[in-house]
Amino acid sequence: MKALRKAEIIFDKIIDYMLMAAAAIVVLDALAVSADVILRKVIGFTWAPLYEIITYSLLWMTFLGTTAIMRMNGHVKMDSLTSQLSPKTDALLNSITHCVCVLLAGVILFYTIKLTITDYQTNFVLASILNPPKWPIEIIIPIGFFMLFVQLIRNAKGFFEKYKSLSRREKPAVDHQVRGDKVSSPN
Amino acid sequence: MTGGIAVEWYFAILLMFGLLIVLMATGMPISFAFIFSCIIGAYLFWGGEAGLEQLAMSFYSSVTNYNFLPIPLFILMGDIVFTSGTGTRLIDAVDQILGKLPGRLSILAIGSGVLLSTMIGISGGSIGILGKVLVPEMDKRGYAKAMTLGPIVSSGTLAILIPPSALAVFLGAVAQVSIGRLLLAIIVPGLMVAALFVGYIIIRCAINPALAPDYEVPLVSFSQKLKTGLTQIAPIVLVIFAVIGSVFTGIATPGESAALGVIACYILAAIYRKLSWKTIRLSAQDTVHVTVMVFFIVVGSISFSRILATTGAISALTHWATGLNVHPIFLIIATQMILVFLGAFMDPASIVMITVPVFFPLVKALGYDTLWFAVISLMNIQLGLISPPFGLDCFTMKAIAPGNVTLGDVFRSSLPFMLLGFLSMAMIMIFPQIGLWLPNLMAR
Secondary structure, three states: OHHHHHHHHHHHHHHHHHHHHHHHHHHHHHHHHHHHHHHHHHHOOOOOHHHHHHHHHHHHHHHHHHHHHHHOOOOOOOOOOHHHOOHHHHHHHHHHHHHHHHHHHHHHHHHHHHHHHHHHHOOOEOOOOOOOEOHHHHOHHHHHHHHHHHHHHHHHHHHHHHHHHHHHHHHHHHHHHHHHHHHHOOO | OOOOOOOOHHHHHHHHHHHHHHHHHOOOOHHHHHHHHHHHHHHHHOOHHHHHHHHHHHHHHHHOOHHHOHHHHHHHHHHHHHHHOHHHHHHHHHHHHOOOOOOHHHHHHHHHHHHHHOOOOOOOHHHHHHHHHHHHHHHHOOOOHHHHHHHHHHHHHHHHHOOOOHHHHHHHHHHOOOHHHHHHHOHHHHHHHHHHHHHHHHHHHHHOHHHOOOOOOOOOOHHHHHHHHHHHHOOHHHHHHHHHHHHHOOOOOHHHHHHHHHHHHHHHHHHOOOOOHHHHHHHHHHHHHHHHHHHHHHHHHHHHHHHHHHOOHHHHHHHHHHOOOOOHHHHHHHHHHHHHHHHOOOOHHHHHHHHHHHHHHHHHHHOOOHHHHHHHHHHHHHHHOOOOOOOHHHHHHHHHOOOOOOHHHHHHHHHHHHHHHHHHHHHHHHOOHHHHHHHHHHHO
16 A cells, blocks of 8 residues: 555656656747747758657657646536436446546557657658667657556546545445435334 | 447446546646546556556656647747736737727737737736736726626637747647648638737727727827837837747747747847746746646646557547548537537636547548637637637636636636637638638748
């Protein structure tokens, strides 16, 4: 139990660092592109590979940041129907949908790992200015999905615990009501 | 794609959209609802396991698209303005300059909303700033809810219609409409909507002064107003030029203009002595939150449209719709009604990803200008943010409004502004040049 808690702390730290890296990418992208525009206009110099690197950075930013968003349940949902449910039912439904998401993340994790390994083994190179091997760029996808996979399990567990605690809270109230009914019964 | 099962086009559409909507309704994150539908679709229509491998490949190409660069950068601009407190300073400046007018504080909300929209790329950002600063003041002055909540909520939506607009970039990138031209095309409609809002406030407050009671405005001399304008508002020209001017003059692409806009916002915050490491860090982290939400929907949904396209469903649907014995404009109106409907339940990014793959090929086939269609669609989606029962901006307003304000109050207050928005949309449908003349001017 202690080891699990320690693992969770380490996992949370990794998510925090990934989020910080994603934030740094956004600022660096802005600075690099601005510098390129200014240099191009002032001294006529432009570094062509920059634009290629920027496109890769968008992929990295997305997959570095996505687990942090999932941790705070921040991914967009259409909650117009589920908001009408009782908190208990909502927690149960959330737990189920997150279990389904775990499965989906697992499937995608499997196929993206397979793809990255294939690209590494075949030394697949991207046809672009830099001609980089593809695997170091795409490796962030399985990493991101692995982190998501773990986080989704945590979320599903969290929602299930919420459901259980709400059920427990409801139960004594129901018992009390039943006892009260008996006392106040006119018969 | 080979190896997949061959089905009728309407079956493919029903299966893919049906599954997506059912999953969304369960409260599953929208990105995962897309991924689920894609897994089923790829397995069925792209040939079993080979289809799933293809799907994994498409995740890589989903967001490695340079056209998406302005999205995080436009959002970052807004976050810098919000985190640094630049926005509050701007409202104070406009307040000093504005003279005595019926519904003065409501007009201040719209005016400040327009100025904030030149720096904020997403809807909701300026509602936070305007709501916190103006609502207590309006409350103190005895303004009715209709003149407090409505103007603030509706001015927030201007962020979508005045560049920088992250949603315009997103729509342009997905629909393959020139992003630079689209950013220019929304300027006049955005300003027109703002002017209609101001006109409505003045007329309504002149008819019923009790809605916005008059109060003594401190007398500010012309020279003081000039000084405030030059020191507080003029620096915003730097941001406006960086974002709009650089595209219009051909100095920069939309991606580059967004980067210049970010630097301009940093400079502006530094001029106002509001720039710190904390501001830089917090604004960047907030940007990642919003951007990743949008980009992760893209990750799931790009394959969705590809699957639909490879089943032949999109072309068959377009063929079917163009063969209908009705005037094409009715089909355009039908698309807009679908957007109105979806706007009441869904967030803008999801609406774009669901409708663009179907609507834009249809619009092209009908012979309409896709730039014009993108402008009216954006206006429509913007109105969805303030429409009942689930307009996101109304929820934002409710969250920052005083406790005695109900969600019903917010929706009721925003209703006249929503109707004015629809009026503007109708005007642009009838007179496309309102949106098109500025990008055409650039082309010359």
